[in-house]
Amino acid sequence: MQLEDKVTVITGASRGIGFACAERFLAEGSRVVLSDIGQAADASDPDLFRRHDATARYRSCDVTSSAQVEALMQYAVHEFG
Numbered sequence: 001m002q003l004e005d006k007v008t009v010i011t012g013a014s015r016g017i018g019f020a021c022a023e024r025f026l027a028e029g030s031r032v033v034l035s036d037i038g039q040a041a042d043a044s045d046p047d048l049f050r051r052h053d054a055t056a057r058y059r060s061c062d063v064t065s066s067a068q069v070e071a072l073m074q075y076a077v078h079e080f081g
Helices: 016-027 066-080
Strands: 007-011 031-036 058-062
Touching: 007 016, 007 066, 016 031, 031 066, 058 066
Parallel strands: 007 031, 031 058
Antiparallel strands: none
């Protein structure tokens, strides 16, 4: 994958496929905003944010709310440009 210097926003990222995708994208050099409606993503791997301190962020988001999705996108732009 060619993800170096890309920004990725992943919803449903606190566990399962979403979390696995986030781990892979980070490993490939992407900056990643993980998001989920419930528990924080660090519940699946508490060390993820320590290992990727400069490139991983978490923000809660209910994707059924357009206002929350817009806020998530604004957060990603604010954090990573």
